[in-house]
Amino acid sequence: MIENLFKQHEVPLWGIVSLGEIIEHTDGYSCITFCLPYDSAAVAALPDDDLMNRCKKELSERTRAVYKAIVKECSEYRFVFYDDVDKELKLREKGISQKVLAHLAGLGWIGRSSLLITSKFGPRVRLGTIFTKDDLEFKFTGHLCSGDCGDCMTCAEICPAGAISKNSYDVNKCRQIVTDARGEYRTFCGLCMQVCPQGNAINRGTLTANSPRVLAAGDA
C-alpha cells in the first residue's frame, strides 16, 4: 500500500523507522520519512536563491500532498507531525532531527556538511517526515544504510564561512556569515550542497576507494 502511494506521488526515496528502537519510552511511535529531489538547475544557480526558493515552494506543496495521501490511504493509523511529536518527546533536544530520522530509516548518512547524503541524489533533497502513534504493519527499513565521506573535503574547501572541518560542523558560523548577493541574511548559501560529489549525477556510481561509500536500502 505505502509503496504504491510513493510510486503514485513520484517519491524516489523513502523509509520507515520504529522510534522505540532509537529512543526510550517511545514504543508505538513509528516514523515514515521520504525525500524529494531539488531541481538541478536550482542547485546549479546557488548561492543565488531565486530558482531555489521557487523549487522549495513546489517541493513543499508536493510534500503536503504526500502527507495528505498517507493520512487518507492509511486511515487506520493516527498520524502526527514532527513538531507535535517533538513537543511530547523532545526530539530536537535529543538531537533527533528529520535528517537523523532519515538516516536511521536507511536513506543516507550525515555528511561532513551536516546534510543528509543520499545514495541517489547526494544532499540535493527535501525531507518529509510523518509519525504514527500506532505500531505500523509496514516493513521497517531502518539501519540498512551505511556510508561516510571518506577523504572527501570538497564542501569544507568551498564553505565561505569556514563552518566545515574534517571532524566537525559549526552551524553558528554558517548562520552568522552567510549573506546573499543582496547582502541580506540567509541561513543557507547552499554551496556545500552544490559541490558534493554525491549529488553530482556524473560522479554517482563511480565511487573510488577514497570516495564516500554507500550501501542503501529503502529506495523505491
Ligand code: SF4
Ligand atoms: S551553507 Fe554555505 S556557509 Fe553554510 S555550511 Fe554550507 S557552504 Fe558553508
Ligand code: SF4
Ligand atoms: S562534499 Fe564530500 S565531505 Fe562534503 S558531504 Fe559531500 S561527500 Fe561528504
